Amino acid sequence: MDTVETEARALLGATLTHDGVSVRITEVEAYGGVGDPASHAARGPTPRSAIMFGPPDVLYVYLSYGMHHCANVVVGKDGDASAVLLRAGEVVAGIELARIRRGTDVPDVRLARGPANLTRALGLALAHNGAALAGPEVVLRRPAGPAAAVSCGPRVGVSQAADVPWRFWLTGDPTVSAYRRSPRAGTPDAARG
DNA sequence: CGCAGGATTTGCT
DNA sequence: GCAAATCCTGCGG
Numbered sequence: 001m002d003t004v005e006t007e008a009r010a011l012l013g014a015t016l017t018h019d020g021v022s023v024r025i026t027e028v029e030a031y032g033g034v035g036d037p038a039s040h041a042a043r044g045p046t047p048r049s050a051i052m053f054g055p056p057d058v059l060y061v062y063l064s065y066g067m068h069h070c071a072n073v074v075v076g077k078d079g080d081a082s083a084v085l086l087r088a089g090e091v092v093a094g095i096e097l098a099r100i101r102r103g104t105d106v107p108d109v110r111l112a113r114g115p116a117n118l119t120r121a122l123g124l125a126l127a128h129n130g131a132a133l134a135g136p137e138v139v140l141r142r143p144a145g146p147a148a149a150v151s152c153g154p155r156v157g158v159s160q161a162a163d164v165p166w167r168f169w170l171t172g173d174p175t176v177s178a179y180r181r182s183p184r185a186g187t188p189d190a191a192r193g
Numbered sequence: 194c195g196c197a198g199g200a201t202t203t204g205c206t
Numbered sequence: 207g208c209a210a211a212t213c214c215t216g217c218g219g
Contacts, residue, residue, distance in 0.1 A: 029200070038200070040215095048215060066213030068201050085200055116201055157200050 004030045004082035007075035008168050009150055011084055013143035015092065016133075019123040021101075022093035023112050025086055027169035027176045029155050031072070033081030037160035041081035051130050052081040059138055061119065061129040068116030071124050073133065073140065087156075087167070088113045090175040091121060098122075109174045 008030035015024050031039040033052070040049040040062070051060045052074055060072040060083050076082035089112040091098045098111045098121040112118040119125075124138075133140035149171035154162050169176040 031200075040200080043216085046216070062200085063212095063214060065199065065201055065211075067211065070200060072200085087200090114202070155200075159199085 004032055004075055004084065005166060007073075007082065008084045008166065009146065010142065011073060011086075012147040012150055012168060012170055015141040016086070016089070016122065017093070017139040017141070018128070018137065019097075020094040021091060021098045021122050023089035023118060023122055024092045025089045026173045027086075027088035027167070029085040029087055030166040030168070031083045031085060033076070036164075038155060038158040038162070038164075039081065039083070041083075042160075045081070049081065052083050054078060054130075056080075057133045057140070059124070059128055059131045059133060061124055061126055063126060064116065069119040069125055070115040071119045071122070071128075085115060086118055087115045088169070088176050089118055090173070113175055113177045 008028045011025055011028050013024065015022050017023075031041075033039060033041045034044060036042055040046075041052045045053045048062060051058065052072075054074065055078045056075045058074045060074050061069055064070050070085060072083040072085050074083050091108065091111045095108065095111070099106065101123060102111050102117065102121055110117070112121040128138060131138045147170055151169055151171045152165045153167050154165055155167045
């Protein structure tokens with residue numbers, strides 16, 4: 001339970017609840033601190049990334065491309081800037097509310113597929129940045145034991161250190177996105193579990 | 194004060 | 207498969 005990598009794996013199968021919707025986490029990405037060029041904390045603490053340097057078990061929410069929200073779980077002890085991006089999940093409660101937020105024509109397995117879609121299904125926004133995972137607003141219920149089958153592969157959407165296999169997902173789970181490859185098609189996926 | 198870029202998603206060709 | 211939408215953050219001057 002020391003590395004962000006381990007923390008990321010441990011979050012698979014966890015259930016995150018907010019505002020009437022619960023999502024079982026099926027896909028995550030690990031982000032290191034200062035040593036990880038792809039992390040928001042790569043160049044030291046900034047107003048935005050400061051929350052990552054604080055105590056763990058809080059939410060780190062940020063706005064991407066001016067329109068999408070992404071949610072992270074801050075891990076590691078105080079002073080450590082590690083975080084785990086929540087990329088996809090399965091809606092296990094409040095599915096009707098999630099469907100309203102995402103659109104009635106969205107298939108169930110896609111309700112929380114993709115980091116921005118997951119936050120939208122949960123109703124998370126910038127206002128929840130720094131929210132404690134122990135509640136009352138946001139509740140994270142960690143799984144009793146480690147996930148049975150976990151696959152790993154390179155991170156998606158990052159232009160730095162994309163070769164580091166710090167993306168984890170539950171093998172074979174239908175809510176996990178087989179996301180598009182990087183611009184360079186033909187790159188070996190290496191993502192098999 | 195101004196500029197460049199981003200942990201994405203969606204829709205059209 | 208490609209390109210646009212859209213705004214906040216971080217850095218340089």
